[in-house]
Amino acid sequence: MPPTTARVDTAATSEDENFSYLPTPEETKYSSSPAYVHYTSNNTIYGTQFRAEPTPPKGVPLVCDASSDIFSKPIDVTKYDLIYAGAQKNLGPSGVVLVIAREDLIAKPVRDLPLMLRYNTHAKNESRYNTPPTFGIYMMGQVFKWILSQGGLKAMAVHNQAKAKLIYDVIDGSGFYRGVARAEDRSLMNISFRLPSEELEDKFIAEAASRGMDGLKGHRSAGGIRASIYNAFPPEGCRAFAEFMAEFEKKNG
Amino acid sequence: MPPTTARVDTAATSEDENFSYLPTPEETKYSSSPAYVHYTSNNTIYGTQFRAEPTPPKGVPLVCDASSDIFSKPIDVTKYDLIYAGAQKNLGPSGVVLVIAREDLIAKPVRDLPLMLRYNTHAKNESRYNTPPTFGIYMMGQVFKWILSQGGLKAMAVHNQAKAKLIYDVIDGSGFYRGVARAEDRSLMNISFRLPSEELEDKFIAEAASRGMDGLKGHRSAGGIRASIYNAFPPEGCRAFAEFMAEFEKKNG
Numbered sequence: 001m002p003p004t005t006a007r008v009d010t011a012a013t014s015e016d017e018n019f020s021y022l023p024t025p026e027e028t029k030y031s032s033s034p035a036y037v038h039y040t041s042n043n044t045i046y047g048t049q050f051r052a053e054p055t056p057p058k059g060v061p062l063v064c065d066a067s068s069d070i071f072s073k074p075i076d077v078t079k080y081d082l083i084y085a086g087a088q089k090n091l092g093p094s095g096v097v098l099v100i101a102r103e104d105l106i107a108k109p110v111r112d113l114p115l116m117l118r119y120n121t122h123a124k125n126e127s128r129y130n131t132p133p134t135f136g137i138y139m140m141g142q143v144f145k146w147i148l149s150q151g152g153l154k155a156m157a158v159h160n161q162a163k164a165k166l167i168y169d170v171i172d173g174s175g176f177y178r179g180v181a182r183a184e185d186r187s188l189m190n191i192s193f194r195l196p197s198e199e200l201e202d203k204f205i206a207e208a209a210s211r212g213m214d215g216l217k218g219h220r221s222a223g224g225i226r227a228s229i230y231n232a233f234p235p236e237g238c239r240a241f242a243e244f245m246a247e248f249e250k251k252n253g
Numbered sequence: 254m255p256p257t258t259a260r261v262d263t264a265a266t267s268e269d270e271n272f273s274y275l276p277t278p279e280e281t282k283y284s285s286s287p288a289y290v291h292y293t294s295n296n297t298i299y300g301t302q303f304r305a306e307p308t309p310p311k312g313v314p315l316v317c318d319a320s321s322d323i324f325s326k327p328i329d330v331t332k333y334d335l336i337y338a339g340a341q342k343n344l345g346p347s348g349v350v351l352v353i354a355r356e357d358l359i360a361k362p363v364r365d366l367p368l369m370l371r372y373n374t375h376a377k378n379e380s381r382y383n384t385p386p387t388f389g390i391y392m393m394g395q396v397f398k399w400i401l402s403q404g405g406l407k408a409m410a411v412h413n414q415a416k417a418k419l420i421y422d423v424i425d426g427s428g429f430y431r432g433v434a435r436a437e438d439r440s441l442m443n444i445s446f447r448l449p450s451e452e453l454e455d456k457f458i459a460e461a462a463s464r465g466m467d468g469l470k471g472h473r474s475a476g477g478i479r480a481s482i483y484n485a486f487p488p489e490g491c492r493a494f495a496e497f498m499a500e501f502e503k504k505n506g
Contacts, residue, residue, distance in 0.1 A: 086384065088384055088387075093386070093387065093388040094384045094385065094386055094387050094388070095348045095349070095385070095386025095387070095388065095389055096348070096386075113367070114366070114367070114370055116370075117367055117369075117370065131339065131341055131347045132347065132348070133346070133347055133348025133349075133386060133389070134341075134346065134347050134348070135346040135347070135348065135388060135389070136348055136386070136388070
């Protein structure tokens with residue numbers, strides 16, 4: 001029986017530049033016989049997001065943690081073997097996880113796992129092996145209906161691009177704000193940027209809060225400012241934030 | 254490393270009479286060196302409820318599934334080594350579990366469990382090792398405040414006894430209704446009873462539903478009628494149900 005802790009080979013990393021870019025396929029070196037390839041499609045801390053799926057060696061399953069950008073755009077599920085996403089960013093309240101899996105991949109547990117940790121337990125029982133988190137599932141259903149009412153995933157992609165552009169345009173047109181992530185890798189969900197000094201960042205956060213714009217402090221490992229604009233965040237909010245940014249730069253730049 | 258599936262020795266059972274009573278301490282035979290003794294304090298299907306905790310052999314931990322009667326009355330936690338309770342009966346929405354554990358019992362996992370299944374992972378991180386089910390936890394907090402506002406657990410016990418008495422009095426004073434559980438073992442949370450025929454039971458359920466009293470069909474393995482009157486169920490509801498029962502008996506008895 002394999003041990004509980006798997007050996008992890010890092011096929012690619014951008015640690016050398018504080019995770020501010022995404023390694024290219026050319027920079028990616030898979031180990032000789034990986035059990036699967038895992039990636040996280042959107043990095044909430046540094047604000048990077050894969051534009052396209054990595055291509056694992058032939059026959060190697062691709063597993064994705066899509067928690068922070070699921071249903072923000074269409075997904076070609078045929079490229080994946082397993083996708084999992086905690087609900088709390090784009091789908092509903094925390095405490096539910098959406099899993100999309102290739103049936104034959106999850107048919108048998110790869111090791112002697114407790115029953116509740118086997119995907120197959122839930123798949124065979126239509127996610128009702130025991131009493132599931134009913135409120136979270138209900139809310140996810142409401143969110144799915146809302147996504148459909150917005151025009152589905154293609155429309156979500158258009159909305160999210162337009163929303164992020166409002167803010168990135170201010171950053172790109174400024175000598176004051178500096179984006180954390182490389183432009184071609186940056187996320188449509190989490191916009192991370194710095195100001196010329198930490199003092200100005202603190203002031204920025206405080207002034208934004210006084211206008212009802214909260215939660216802007218960057219993750220402690222990244223610092224700076226982080227604006228999270230998940231599916232549910234409205235375009236009006238992005239517009240108001242972009243206006244505030246322009247104004248703040250004018251006064252403090 | 255021990256296997257995932259533990260060997261279970263049944264120290265006592267009332268299977269001989271379809272689980273309608275609780276074995277006495279004299280009827281309970283523990284195996285020679287149990288790792289722990291587990292019991293479920295309230296049986297939602299057959300409507301039995303322990304009045305007092307079992308007494309395991311000296312030094313053997315007592316573990317209780319208190320999902321269906323937790324906080325319906327005071328608990329002497331010093332008698333237990335671990336209590337766990339799914340929230341969905343007396344505490345809040347499904348998807349959260351309350352665990353009360355002796356610290357030294359959970360300090361080390363007894364076998365090589367995945368991180369998320371180790372009680373200690375959650376204990377060390379104040380239940381916030383990862384994003385917890387925030388809505389369920391918030392709702393549990395609201396329920397705890399409500400319990401305190403009712404006078405705490407002692408008051409809950411009084412309320413619950415009075416609520417159940419309204420319905421058991423109808424059963425006990427009737428030759429029509431027949432309680433499933435032995436009187437001294439019956440539950441204050443789930444009242445299971447039969448009518449003289451399944452036809453009358455179907456009629457009873459349909460007429461009750463027409464008056465807004467729903468969810469009365471017994472569990473498929475027990476049949477009959479089951480009235481679940483958890484903490485949140487109001488005395489007025491018990492009174493209305495008792496009145497309906499008396500009226501139904503008069504018409505059909």
